[in-house]
Amino acid sequence: MRRAPAFRPLGAIGERVGGLQIAVRMLRGEGVDVSHLVRGGSRVGIYFAETGASQRASTVIYDRAHSAISEIAPGSVCWDDVMGGATWFHWTGITPALGAGAAACVREAIDAARRAGARVSVDLNYRRKLWTEAAAQAVMRPLVEGADLIIANEEDLQAVLGMAVGGGDVKGGALESGAYERAARDTAAQLSVKRVAITLRESLSASDNGWSALLFDAEAGVCHRSQRYSVRVVDRIGAGDSFAAGLIYGLLQQWKGDMALAFAVGASALKHTIPGDFNRVSVTEVQQLVAGDGSGRVQR
Amino acid sequence: MRRAPAFRPLGAIGERVGGLQIAVRMLRGEGVDVSHLVRGGSRVGIYFAETGASQRASTVIYDRAHSAISEIAPGSVCWDDVMGGATWFHWTGITPALGAGAAACVREAIDAARRAGARVSVDLNYRRKLWTEAAAQAVMRPLVEGADLIIANEEDLQAVLGMAVGGGDVKGGALESGAYERAARDTAAQLSVKRVAITLRESLSASDNGWSALLFDAEAGVCHRSQRYSVRVVDRIGAGDSFAAGLIYGLLQQWKGDMALAFAVGASALKHTIPGDFNRVSVTEVQQLVAGDGSGRVQR
Amino acid sequence: MRRAPAFRPLGAIGERVGGLQIAVRMLRGEGVDVSHLVRGGSRVGIYFAETGASQRASTVIYDRAHSAISEIAPGSVCWDDVMGGATWFHWTGITPALGAGAAACVREAIDAARRAGARVSVDLNYRRKLWTEAAAQAVMRPLVEGADLIIANEEDLQAVLGMAVGGGDVKGGALESGAYERAARDTAAQLSVKRVAITLRESLSASDNGWSALLFDAEAGVCHRSQRYSVRVVDRIGAGDSFAAGLIYGLLQQWKGDMALAFAVGASALKHTIPGDFNRVSVTEVQQLVAGDGSGRVQR
Amino acid sequence: MRRAPAFRPLGAIGERVGGLQIAVRMLRGEGVDVSHLVRGGSRVGIYFAETGASQRASTVIYDRAHSAISEIAPGSVCWDDVMGGATWFHWTGITPALGAGAAACVREAIDAARRAGARVSVDLNYRRKLWTEAAAQAVMRPLVEGADLIIANEEDLQAVLGMAVGGGDVKGGALESGAYERAARDTAAQLSVKRVAITLRESLSASDNGWSALLFDAEAGVCHRSQRYSVRVVDRIGAGDSFAAGLIYGLLQQWKGDMALAFAVGASALKHTIPGDFNRVSVTEVQQLVAGDGSGRVQR
Amino acid sequence: MRRAPAFRPLGAIGERVGGLQIAVRMLRGEGVDVSHLVRGGSRVGIYFAETGASQRASTVIYDRAHSAISEIAPGSVCWDDVMGGATWFHWTGITPALGAGAAACVREAIDAARRAGARVSVDLNYRRKLWTEAAAQAVMRPLVEGADLIIANEEDLQAVLGMAVGGGDVKGGALESGAYERAARDTAAQLSVKRVAITLRESLSASDNGWSALLFDAEAGVCHRSQRYSVRVVDRIGAGDSFAAGLIYGLLQQWKGDMALAFAVGASALKHTIPGDFNRVSVTEVQQLVAGDGSGRVQR
């Protein structure tokens, strides 16, 4: 597979500049294999986050014009190397929204993952500031088809898949349960997807959220509905990713659907209480929460 | 108009000490015209604020003995210069509470504002630590009479105007709506005032407040009642001033009464979520809140 | 009384190292008499605290292996000197949990307090990480018998005294009032104790707690039940100790039982809103809260 | 003059987004007239600064690809409006280094300044990361010709004007005085410039610098040499700009050359002791330093 | 002795407001007996300090108009109670500079100290912003006469005692040793003082000072000259007080003059390296420095 000249594998650059930068070190510290990382573009993408409270929403300003990921082109990554030995590949709808090059890379990655026998999941993650619903639907549907797992919230379903969830009113916080199950079933059927998870956020305010989710298992024809947490929000950035990570972790552990879902919702509920975008909790802490102790008593 | 010798116009002192101090620079940065500022007194007034939580109230300790504003005397400011071209003059009940000199200055300022054709508004702002109800009533009533707008809360009405609001229990949080409208009507009638705005704070705790307001328009004979926000308080200092600023802004924009009131309540609701005493929100953010999105969803 | 060689009175060491360390200075600043303090062990015990929020509980990791208090032995402190002129001696169940030496020291201290005519109180403070319920019961019952005041929560009663409180569900937050009164009565009767105070924490989450208490006076045969506070938690470490301190203060002031209890609950409610483990409130502030103003209005 | 569509005058955007951003407010706070500011480009340029010490140099990483200034085009600013009433126009060599559009704008600005009767000064400010010496010389020489004042250091003279300063060794810290005067004379003669100022930094380490300057007045044929300060560096970013600001201030005050130079060197020496890139000193403080008190005694 | 009504002994106020404030607690933590403290005035005096570096001097802005100490009157303190059992009384020239009331209180205190048999020392501490040299000399000379110890620097000698030190140039840093000894001898003779200590600061810059002192013992007729430290300044506020404290400590320990002086200079040299105005070093640390180890090697 050809390698685009603008993108250099990390090893080489690493040697030349005499070390890895702080972001890569943090990833490696968490146990992420960074040996396949490539570099390119004219700058590193950053974002500015302002944490909300009460009626004032958190705001995120992305400054990633001309960043590496937004300038990536097909062939930049040797995906068959990356996927060697992998059992799961997860991607999000933000990547193809960054342009045709990035979308083509996602296509390459999915195909390589399939060749390697890995399962593939996607978090639809619609971003209104990046593209229109029409563009999202045209690009995303072919990428999503046949996924092992789709993760979405109500807005994603509507914007990316054109699937209106009847009777819900996200902003007002009232969520009608049956409608979501129907949306999950329809999604699974239309796109030949094995599992569909829908996260249900009730935004009472920027400080107080209801948080739960459902998981529809198309093969078993069963829909699991999680416990609902009343969350006092410290920092909700990263909560969606924590849900995805928790759910994939549970499924990789061969847990049953309801147990994997409970783990994912518990893990992401805890993320809401942690500043920054890393979910600094252990498996044990999530399991204690899931097992019923959400009272927040001091542990000593 | 005579200029008291102890007070020097800012321009002169600015040139002499080689620069303006940080507080003046912050005001100027916000677009305030500081060219009419005068200096005097033996020190700058400061205050110490301790932000409360739950059952523990925020406390403010004023250390402004012998500060410039407390030693101001009639003639210190050339009000006709200051008011040249002005369309609105707003003052608060804290200033006359600082002494006879300050009260006389307020009188001068109101008269100059009238001469310049500016509208005049007042926030009654009763401060129990500064003067008695009897003293406040004696000084304030003549100053307030004929104002275009009075802003008050229940305690202000009672202490400054001697107007008991029947049936309310501010500390307990229960607020009886009709009684406030009657108080607003009576105030407008007695003092020949065009508009009376009453802010309604339900202090459930130092961390949780209900926040709304009403606006009585004496000419139209209409009383507008705003939406009520359940506010998770980050820092409520400056909320009252934000309400006044929002209301005056709306009226200057020629908005209808209910719209100006909604804007004022929304702006001050947002202030509760911002540390410090500046309301760092834009007109657009207030309007988004007023338009209905108080869900605090991340904006991205 | 013999002095164990490993423990040196503070005076001597103080002179030798040229000063007192920061922790001792803080205690002395609060008015604690540090002249009887002894030193020993190979290190100072510390702990790491992580403040929780919402579903994530605060966690405390004790690092006091081989600390002074865990290596104390009988005879290390000259208790008759310490108790000279004392009117009250308070200890907690954590100390005897640290080992036989510490338990023996508590025995010595109680006996010396009795000789000095001081009243004796105990906060049962069961710590599951330190010992088993069986061990706690064997060691604690003889120490507790005849106390002037026992302070406990539901878990303490069960673990330390083997007294199940019927019908309660601490973690879920539902607390049945009558059962607690019965437990207090039984405790007083079985252990010949004059007063029993039970703190009632409803852990809705790490961010929101209900907080109240009852005080049973065995001599009068009366059970006082305090007001219940809905507390927005800033830092709850030290709340239990603040309750004990408030109750002892009230009883030393000769206040009636209900007043002393109200003071203790108010003081500890306020502690929940203060970072760190010192309850930085004044007697006046507690009394204002008890007198009814829990509205959290700004005081100015 | 045509206005490029991508660049909008600040007023309009300000109204639309409901306020000015923080950077503009800071400038306005310092007394800068921001009414002529235009916006454009896809992002705001930022930079990352790491403050050095001893052998470790401070490093600055510019992240301004696609920023407003780097995408500016001729016609974006209505320079005749901007220069109305101006008496001095100062620009730096960084701007034309950003591209042909920016260089063309500098040309426009200089011409407009001349039309308005303003004096024109330039700080050569060569940036090796932005362009080659050949490119700099081709672009800069025509822009610089006929300036009222050129400010440069040794590296600038060589890179931008091709003028080698004999006998100097900047990095080693040894600076030969006569050679600099000759370079200033030659520069003035070749480019028909009225005054040439050369700053002389002796980089003993990132923590310790020698700092002085000379000013050649071509009309009088005199070369002033300033006092040399041994500076303990706190943050040297902004020192060069502080020198330029001080020198222009002095010349605008009609001070003699040696006095203006002394003021400029004193002001920039003080900047080295202040964190951040604003020189937060008053005219009086600079004058006290220049008058001889560099002893750093506490002022009280 | 009469007690001025505006000043209340601390005990009473302490009980009434339910606790001591933070400043008093810090003093008590350091072992200061605060039981004789009185309160009064309309506010607490504060000051703002800006730490200098290199050519930029530290600046201190005092905001103590109408503070307790500036409004104190004769009779406010019951000095015979305060001095009971005291062996040393130390005061500084700042107190009488605050006004006639404060000066009268110093007189009372000195007389009471004499009655109690305590030694009396004074740090002349001339403050140009508080009074003129003429006023200082008129007030201070009678107070200083007969002291056991006078501490001064060159400026103090000249301003307070009218004693020019020949040949010195404080700001330039050159200090002529013999002249200081002569000044010390003259001071001791003229004012019947037992010991005179002169601190010698060479202000090379705000970051680098030379620091030494001399002590003239009039009874023995000997003049001790200390070691000179080259100090890299972290925060020099409090250095003078640390010198006084160290010298008094040494004399109270009955050390010989040269040893007490060495201790005082070492203690205050260390103060220069500690942020804040407390000298957080132990006797042992000072003695190690004095014993010769000023190399700053890591101690482990």
Add this chain to the structure above:
Amino acid sequence: MRRAPAFRPLGAIGERVGGLQIAVRMLRGEGVDVSHLVRGGSRVGIYFAETGASQRASTVIYDRAHSAISEIAPGSVCWDDVMGGATWFHWTGITPALGAGAAACVREAIDAARRAGARVSVDLNYRRKLWTEAAAQAVMRPLVEGADLIIANEEDLQAVLGMAVGGGDVKGGALESGAYERAARDTAAQLSVKRVAITLRESLSASDNGWSALLFDAEAGVCHRSQRYSVRVVDRIGAGDSFAAGLIYGLLQQWKGDMALAFAVGASALKHTIPGDFNRVSVTEVQQLVAGDGSGRVQR
């Protein structure tokens, strides 16, 4: 090889507690293979560091009683697994100072390293608070014999090897060069060591150090002497380890002795300017310094 029951390999514990702790993650982020890490002891060793300045030395208080490393026993680590594929093994004299168990582990590790064909180096690192010179010599000499590289400073040579360096006065800062070369030669000869590096710190104060080193190559019979840096110290903790790391890096790169030494001294000179105990510089930055640019000019 037997595994002591108290020590568990990290993998197992990691899975059980649901994650790795922060310290391990930081090591892994830097590229350290943590898969062979074992755990044990009753607590984690910590230390408290106070950064010195001028005459006040930095102080380090170790709190590692009963930490994992101090309770390690022979057999705790499977060294043959750890050394598989290793080319260099470095240890320091602190480890055997912690007790017989730790010393025995070092013996095991050295033997395993030899079996694996790795080179072995040691930093003598004498710690006076841990053991006597006699004990150090008895334990260290057999461990050190035959090493490929010994790193030491003057104090280490004397305390650990009984080798007095004639004519030096470390504390005073005067270092006699020839004596150090002789000491290096003698050390190499007596202990059959291939290379001996001696670091030369001149402690002018805690803020200013001279820093250089020499490297004696016994096979070539050559002694290299490095450049000397005048270092303005920010934080010198970790400087010694940075020297060792730099030297080993250079020798592993097959650089000649003088080049490896220059790199080691440059790397550790830079460490003095970085807070914390990680040397956050790249190979390139060290090489730039070594190549001659120590002027600390801003890089832009």
